[in-house]
Amino acid sequence: MLEMLKTNQSHQGIYIMSPSSAVADAKVLMRGVKRLEKMGFKVALDRTVLACEQRFAGTDAQRLAAFGRAVKQKLPIVMASRGGYGVTRLLPHLDWASLADSEKRFVGQSDFTAFNLAFLAKTGRISYAGPTACFDFGATKTEPLTTEIFGEVMRGELEILSFESEHADPVDGRGILWGGNLAMMTALIGTPFMPKIKGGILFVEDVGEHPYRIERMLNQLAQAGILGKQKALLLGGFTGYRLAEHDRGYDLNSAIDFIKQSVKIPVIPGLPFGHTPMKVTLPIGAKVGVATEDGVAHIVLDEHLEEI
Amino acid sequence: MLEMLKTNQSHQGIYIMSPSSAVADAKVLMRGVKRLEKMGFKVALDRTVLACEQRFAGTDAQRLAAFGRAVKQKLPIVMASRGGYGVTRLLPHLDWASLADSEKRFVGQSDFTAFNLAFLAKTGRISYAGPTACFDFGATKTEPLTTEIFGEVMRGELEILSFESEHADPVDGRGILWGGNLAMMTALIGTPFMPKIKGGILFVEDVGEHPYRIERMLNQLAQAGILGKQKALLLGGFTGYRLAEHDRGYDLNSAIDFIKQSVKIPVIPGLPFGHTPMKVTLPIGAKVGVATEDGVAHIVLDEHLEEI
Numbered sequence: 001m002l003e004m005l006k007t008n009q010s011h012q013g014i015y016i017m018s019p020s021s022a023v024a025d026a027k028v029l030m031r032g033v034k035r036l037e038k039m040g041f042k043v044a045l046d047r048t049v050l051a052c053e054q055r056f057a058g059t060d061a062q063r064l065a066a067f068g069r070a071v072k073q074k075l076p077i078v079m080a081s082r083g084g085y086g087v088t089r090l091l092p093h094l095d096w097a098s099l100a101d102s103e104k105r106f107v108g109q110s111d112f113t114a115f116n117l118a119f120l121a122k123t124g125r126i127s128y129a130g131p132t133a134c135f136d137f138g139a140t141k142t143e144p145l146t147t148e149i150f151g152e153v154m155r156g157e158l159e160i161l162s163f164e165s166e167h168a169d170p171v172d173g174r175g176i177l178w179g180g181n182l183a184m185m186t187a188l189i190g191t192p193f194m195p196k197i198k199g200g201i202l203f204v205e206d207v208g209e210h211p212y213r214i215e216r217m218l219n220q221l222a223q224a225g226i227l228g229k230q231k232a233l234l235l236g237g238f239t240g241y242r243l244a245e246h247d248r249g250y251d252l253n254s255a256i257d258f259i260k261q262s263v264k265i266p267v268i269p270g271l272p273f274g275h276t277p278m279k280v281t282l283p284i285g286a287k288v289g290v291a292t293e294d295g296v297a298h299i300v301l302d303e304h305l306e307e308i
Numbered sequence: 309m310l311e312m313l314k315t316n317q318s319h320q321g322i323y324i325m326s327p328s329s330a331v332a333d334a335k336v337l338m339r340g341v342k343r344l345e346k347m348g349f350k351v352a353l354d355r356t357v358l359a360c361e362q363r364f365a366g367t368d369a370q371r372l373a374a375f376g377r378a379v380k381q382k383l384p385i386v387m388a389s390r391g392g393y394g395v396t397r398l399l400p401h402l403d404w405a406s407l408a409d410s411e412k413r414f415v416g417q418s419d420f421t422a423f424n425l426a427f428l429a430k431t432g433r434i435s436y437a438g439p440t441a442c443f444d445f446g447a448t449k450t451e452p453l454t455t456e457i458f459g460e461v462m463r464g465e466l467e468i469l470s471f472e473s474e475h476a477d478p479v480d481g482r483g484i485l486w487g488g489n490l491a492m493m494t495a496l497i498g499t500p501f502m503p504k505i506k507g508g509i510l511f512v513e514d515v516g517e518h519p520y521r522i523e524r525m526l527n528q529l530a531q532a533g534i535l536g537k538q539k540a541l542l543l544g545g546f547t548g549y550r551l552a553e554h555d556r557g558y559d560l561n562s563a564i565d566f567i568k569q570s571v572k573i574p575v576i577p578g579l580p581f582g583h584t585p586m587k588v589t590l591p592i593g594a595k596v597g598v599a600t601e602d603g604v605a606h607i608v609l610d611e612h613l614e615e616i
Contacts, residue, residue, distance in 0.1 A: 021554075022554070022556075024554060052556070054555065054556045054557050054558035054562060055520065055554055055555045055556060055558040056558075085520045085524065088524060088527055088528075088531070089527065089566065091531070092531065092570075186495075187494075187524050187525070187527075187528050188528070188531075189497050189498040189528075189532075190497040190498045190528065190531075190532035190533075190534070191528060191531035191532050192531070193531065212363065212393045216393065216396060216495050217495070219396055219397065219495075220396075220495050220496070220497075220498065220499060223396070223399070223400065223496075223498075223499035223500070223501065224497075224498035224499050225498075226498070246329075246330070246332060246363055247362065247363045248330075248360070248362045248363060249362050250362035250363045250364075254362060258397065262400075
């Protein structure tokens with residue numbers, strides 16, 4: 001499904017912190033650490049990575065302090081232990097200048113989308129939508145391509161990401177790659193943490209949201225004038241929902257069809273990204289190329305190193 | 309729980325239409341019709357009130373046409389058969405001028421919040437958050453106060469609505485009453501269908517949303533600069549969710565506490581409005597007074613007739 005072009009090699013280190021929900025099982029995190037070390041990464045854990053305050057990985061003050069430590073320590077990659085909920089509470093209080101100046105590569109997904117997008121809005125800098133320490137590296141069985149591509153992207157080796165995309169609309173363009181979790185993204189609309197991107201390549205995914213809610217969120221992006229200004233919409237995984245008898249045939253395709261009728265935007269399904277074991281690592285805020293041909297879509301990442 | 313002051317009496321009629329999801333059971337609707345007739349209302353059914361297209365009460369074109377018929381017929385009240393999902397799809401295509409000119413009193417809740425708020429944004433006119441034909445009047449057992457207050461408000465008789473409100477913040481002010489279903493409201497942020505209200509009296513309710521999602525939605529209203537500009541936040545019912553073990557004590561109160569720390573706004577709990585049998589009927593877009601004292605909150609509606 002995926003092709004990669006390698007260019008160079010370099011050693012890397014990962015600092016793992018918890019910006020969102022509490023880590024449910026320390027063993028899962030430790031399995032993730034071991035797997036990352038096996039891949040050749042040096043790994044350090046933030047001191048409150050296992051903190052717990054109600055459903056959160058520590059109080060807001062503790063999670064903010066973790067960001068402060070993450071930018072001061074020496075390892076170049078800062079990875080979220082997991083998603084959940086909690087980043088949006090911190091957004092007004094994060095020190096964006098020091099986060100940008102740190103030149104760290106921040107990686108996470110789901111709730112972390114709020115960080116990815118706010119970081120882009122506030123600093124114009126790139127961060128990464130990608131695997132997390134627990135869900136991906138800590139799984140009893142990991143998807144080899146997920147870890148492989150993560151390594152390639154972190155080492156700056158991945159130039160082209162190609163994936164099967166049935167019924168993709170024809171497109172050949174360039175723009176800022178942005179997006180992530182659809183619910184987190186729509187929760188930023190109207191706030192100072194929503195990037196103002198025109199001509200972008202937007203990607204979305206979600207979990208546990210019925211297609212009518214996915215439609216409602218995409219429709220908000222459309223009616224807010226955001227979706228129509230993008231060059232392409234890439235659809236990642238939409239998983240973990242149940243259709244009901246009263247849907248009477250209404251499904252995710254119905255939702256996408258409605259959006260395509262509302263906004264003339266090329267739609268590219270099949271992006272291997274979501275709440276699924278298989279996920280690519282994507283530079284949010286980087287200028288990328290996107291093209292489709294013969295049932296295959298390509299994301300050309302070659303410019304992302306220049307932009308960091 | 310509720311006190312009412314009656315002023316006058318007049319006869320009314322209700323036109324029932326389906327702007328959102330399909331009516332699941334025609335018997336429930338007919339029970340609602342009978343109950344409304346017993347209350348003294350003349351009732352007429354729109355010709356596609358029972359239409360069904362996938363999960364919707366007919367195609368978008370059919371539901372739009374129903375609005376067109378509703379404004380042309382003679383009965384003064386237009387009531388939604390039920391909520392669900394579907395109004396947001398219609399918003400860009402509704403004829404706002406003819407809806408405003410009709411001087412109909414539109415009533416509904418839940419998905420209908422999208423209409424209430426868009427109608428206010430586009431025309432400045434009042435419409436009503438209140439009971440629907442199926443859920444409320446069609447229930448096997450109705451809450452007498454719900455139907456009584458609906459009648460009073462429709463006949464322009466209700467001047468003051470008072471309800472128990474434990475731990476209400478002190479407030480005594482006037483402003484535009486607006487709000488409704490929190491998810492539908494946040495789904496309008498950034499779109500042309502979101503009213504721009506300053507100094508308003510905002511009320512919210514929701515069903516089936518975990519407190520962390522309620523917090524996320526209120527936080528979006530806060531971070532978008534909307535919540536902080538209101539004079540008071542009235543909390544209706546938040547029902548139909550389940551707390552999990554990993555919430556570890558995090559609950560709706562935690563969510564509200566966080567919002568109160570973020571935005572200095574008086575919060576008034578206990579508004580009898582939501583996805584619950586007991587619900588008041590509220591004029592969205594009307595200037596009202598709000599005050600609290602000794603565990604009781606008052607909404608003074610006396611100006612709403614002038615504004616229609």
